[in-house]
Amino acid sequence: MATASRDRVELSRTLGERLSFGPRQPGDEKAFTDAILAQLRADRLLWVVSDEENAPALSIGDTARITFNIARLSGSAGLIYAMHMSQALTLVRHGGDTPFFRELLQRLVGEQVLVASGTSEKGVGGDIFGSICTIEEDGDTLTVTKESPNISYLDHAGLILVSAMRLKPNGKKVQMLIAAEMKNTDLQPGRAVGFMGMRGIMNKPYALTVRFAEEALFPDPYPVIARDTMTPSIHIFWAALWSGMAASALDKVRASISSSPPAESDVADVMRSELSRLVDKHYAMNALIRDAVVAFDNRESVGGMGMAHTADVKRLKVLCSDYLTEICLGALGLVGMRGYAEAGTYSLSEILGDMLSARVMISNYRLLTNNAKIERFVEERL
Numbered sequence: 001m002a003t004a005s006r007d008r009v010e011l012s013r014t015l016g017e018r019l020s021f022g023p024r025q026p027g028d029e030k031a032f033t034d035a036i037l038a039q040l041r042a043d044r045l046l047w048v049v050s051d052e053e054n055a056p057a058l059s060i061g062d063t064a065r066i067t068f069n070i071a072r073l074s075g076s077a078g079l080i081y082a083m084h085m086s087q088a089l090t091l092v093r094h095g096g097d098t099p100f101f102r103e104l105l106q107r108l109v110g111e112q113v114l115v116a117s118g119t120s121e122k123g124v125g126g127d128i129f130g131s132i133c134t135i136e137e138d139g140d141t142l143t144v145t146k147e148s149p150n151i152s153y154l155d156h157a158g159l160i161l162v163s164a165m166r167l168k169p170n171g172k173k174v175q176m177l178i179a180a181e182m183k184n185t186d187l188q189p190g191r192a193v194g195f196m197g198m199r200g201i202m203n204k205p206y207a208l209t210v211r212f213a214e215e216a217l218f219p220d221p222y223p224v225i226a227r228d229t230m231t232p233s234i235h236i237f238w239a240a241l242w243s244g245m246a247a248s249a250l251d252k253v254r255a256s257i258s259s260s261p262p263a264e265s266d267v268a269d270v271m272r273s274e275l276s277r278l279v280d281k282h283y284a285m286n287a288l289i290r291d292a293v294v295a296f297d298n299r300e301s302v303g304g305m306g307m308a309h310t311a312d313v314k315r316l317k318v319l320c321s322d323y324l325t326e327i328c329l330g331a332l333g334l335v336g337m338r339g340y341a342e343a344g345t346y347s348l349s350e351i352l353g354d355m356l357s358a359r360v361m362i363s364n365y366r367l368l369t370n371n372a373k374i375e376r377f378v379e380e381r382l
């Protein structure tokens with residue numbers, strides 16, 4: 001498993017060399033992202049299986065490394081990969097040991113199907129545990145209609161994981177997760193407002209109506225799945241995405257400085273040391289990601305996700321989105337006008353637009369507020 005996983009990281013590192021895409025132009029983000037997704041599918045990187053067991057096998061660390069390599073080429077493709085892999089991991093870890101989930105997984109792997117996320121909902125803001133929509137039951141057919149503020153890449157996805165409430169016989173509600181086939185889902189798209197970044201992704205609000213059978217419900221309640229797998233993995237993969245974007249911004253700074261070094265030597269010194277300060281921040285980002293990967297891998301031995309671990313996952317998101325902002329704005333300052341331009345070798349336009357999504361994709365304020373409430377119970381130790 002480890003070898004297959006490592007080989008795939010190496011394959012993702014050379015992804016750009018296998019793309020047949022001409023020089024980038026402003027406005028081609030969607031075409032470029034689609035070309036990357038097609039190549040990822042051709043390389044069988046969307047679902048990686050072990051050679052021995054023919055079962056899904058990719059470590060969290062290697063998934064993060066692949067996300068980094070993709071994001072270095074395109075923030076949009078990196079975001080799609082990060083979100084898909086968090087959904088894929090959820091299916092592998094929490095899908096029941098039932099014929100339905102076994103066959104589903106086999107098909108997803110065989111056809112390299114992208115899995116989308118339908119967890120946010122209109123009316124509850126970014127509180128993923130506050131579903132309003134409730135599953136209706138009519139004989140063997142279950143239905144749910146959910147108003148989603150935004151769902152990404154439904155033009156590519158074959159399955160979507162949707163959270164919704166279910167009324168239990170005792171009258172209480174429990175939040176569940178549904179493995180919803182796109183072919184059994186009616187979509188009423190809302191008016192797409194257009195985002196400032198991540199323009200390689202079809203992002204739209206939708207009213208989704210999903211029809212499914214009982215077997216498509218995950219056995220664990222959604223809060224357990226979210227706390228155990230979906231939330232920690234998405235924060236690690238998002239941080240890896242942002243690290244890849246930061247690496248791309250720093251590449252442009254290095255290329256810009258060496259293509260036209262400043263005439264005055266004292267300015268050159270300042271620029272070099274400023275670049276080094278930005279690399280410090282990138283180093284800190286990567287150290288946080290590696291630490292989060294180790295904590296994720298070790299949590300079984302320490303009895304699951306404790307309060308401190310849950311808080312750390314939120315810190316990872318807040319800190320890495322802040323570092324990304326600082327690195328990208330610092331890069332813009334160093335590259336200057338050529339970075340501010342919409343097009344050209346040194347343009348930072350796409351990265352800067354993509355970077356803005358980092359702090360709003362689950363608001364940093366929401367995460368900070370949650371952590372502030374438990375800070376007195378959590379002690380940071382070395």
Ligand SMILES: Cc1cc2nc3c(=O)[nH]c(=O)nc-3n(C[C@H](O)[C@H](O)[C@H](O)COP(=O)(O)OP(=O)(O)OC[C@H]3O[C@@H](n4cnc5c(N)ncnc54)[C@H](O)[C@@H]3O)c2cc1C
Nearest residue numbers: 117118119120125126150151152360361362363365366369
């Ligand atoms: C590029 C992109 C792609 C996305 N793709 C998907 C997808 O595929 N599937 C999906 O389900 N969702 C997706 N989303 C939606 C996303 O996951 C969240 O639902 C969304 O970011 C919630 O944002 P919000 O500002 O509406 O809500 P909120 O988190 O409620 O924030 C609203 C405002 O209130 C503030 N706020 C919120 N909570 C607090 C608090 N506790 N204390 C203080 N201030 C607070 C915030 O800072 C913000 O100003 C995507 C979002 C983006 C940006």
